[in-house]
Amino acid sequence: MELSGRIAKSTPGPLGNENCPRVTISQAFLQHGGPMEFQDRLAALATKVSNQASAIGTEEATKNAFVMPFISSILGYDVFDPLEVVPEFTADVGIKKGEKVDYAIMRDAEVQILIECKASTGAPKIEHASQLFRYFATTNARIAALTNGVIWQFFTDLDAPNKMDAKPFLVLDLLDIDDTLIPEVQKLSKDSFDLDSIISAAEELKYVGALKREIAGQFREPSDEWIKFFTQRVYDGSYTAKVREQFTSLVTKASRQFLTESVNDRLKTALGAGAGVAIPVAAEATATVSSEPATQADLERDTEIETTLEELEGYQIVKAIACGETKPHRVTHRDAKSYFAVLLDDNNRKPIARLHFNGRQKYLGLLDEQKVETRHAIDELDEIYEHADAIREAVVRYR
Template identity: 80%
Template structure:
């Protein structure tokens, strides 16, 4: 697997197991050590590369430990402090990292609960760890633009100068994106005033603020929806090219060609929720097959998820066109069973059945 595939595989494990992880030690074993080994590429069983319970006495603080130190060429390059998977990460959790940062050669530090990974450096003052991370990786919602930056920290591609040079922009762009997202979810008074005064000529009174806070929130959601729909229409209009199967693997018949032609309908409207459901099924199926082989094909009555864009190889069907949503799963005889779901997260409860469906075509 390449780097992004390994990251997606670990993310799938986190989605499936995070709710069952209750202690810090369990978090280390289930998520942190696999991240160090499979994503960063260090041997967790080699004390010359990964030092668990790393100790460096700091002033009057004796015997305090950082959970892991990553060593390259005999020098500590990265410090990692862990918390339990269900616990929220706060800067107060990083007290050991702050103290150790200035006593080692490390320019990078990580605070993690195995799900969210916060990366720190010393942009504000030399040899003093910043109070805010320059990069935040959430394995439950991976920002693909950060994958190349994470890869720079891996053993194979480690490039400290490039990491530090990019850190300032990453820090502020990331912080701005999170703040903008927060304002779209729940506009502050300042945000509401900013837009209201540009469209409303009267005084910005308490009553006007109350009225426009609702309108600004509504307008923000509509704007986002329009942007997403525009991108979906562009993507669907451009189409997706999938490598064709060799003739030996897929026999083309007149019946097959007719079915394929009937499946294509220009009046079909693909929704964002269907694409989100597709991404969940794809993430589950990626444990068995390469991601590019899992494709979707929307139809009037259901949204199909297929292997190799072949409707004889269905993985699942999403029936999202009615008030009650259903996940359709097919057995060996192609008999479909519809499972009612109230939220997309419930798809994960059928992970084993989805994987079994994929295995039947391999």
């Protein structure tokens, strides 16, 4: 929908670098009619942010390295055309004269999106958005963005007309992209700008996103209320301090196991396996099996394979690095009993890396041109980035 002229505000309808863990956009979106070009641009910028964030130390560097590319390649506006993008946008606001917002995106000579930037070294906070609050009330903008180049927080005026909300309706983390938000981000782009659709979906996005972040936080570090909530549903005795201490570790363990099992179930579904059917994890496992003893042997062998969250996060790091040389959907994985393989084109003859995470010491396995593997000991997952060049070289060999 193309909008032109002055957009009047109206009353809304009813009712968070190399140390970052992962960059991911699912294959499912690619395979079901998603905009390939838009998604590829988003994945490329996410990889750039992942690789360079630790080297960016100032607000100006953040603007040049991350924010302007986002405005240009993702939103599709010409950052060098003052009719589309106005840097250091100024409007006198009450007693605050000459204050500036970092960027104003224009459509038909009217402000549509205001952007305030902070250095990528710190998370964007609502305390950083004072100019956005003031400018939002005095311009035609219905959308405001606060960003550190890595995390983009988008605001509108759901709570009160002409007044920017204190909480964002959309949060895009380029180091951990939520696939469900990709179509909503695209609505903000120049070619697909649809203000009515954005505003109508904003309320649901705002609360669903906030709930997802809260649930994720509880899985990472459960609060006393969360622990008590579940304890009282499974434990019939009194909820004493001793019981709370005992169930704190139990609730945490159960939460992590639940996530792991959910991930495994999704992997089985993605690979086309039905309930109770083992996932094919290596070339020898994909051969046709006709005898019952052989089938039972395969099942017994594969039930010993457990794909852990740590392996999946390691895979996402390797994928983020590999995407500098290839498209994201080409980087896949297979879990085996002895290692977790990252492959190009789901081909075990094109290994990019192997993750040996089953022992006390973790290793990153890298293979040379003759498929000879060298294992590199790592203590933390972010040490994988130290081998980025070798990972990219492996991708280039098979390209």
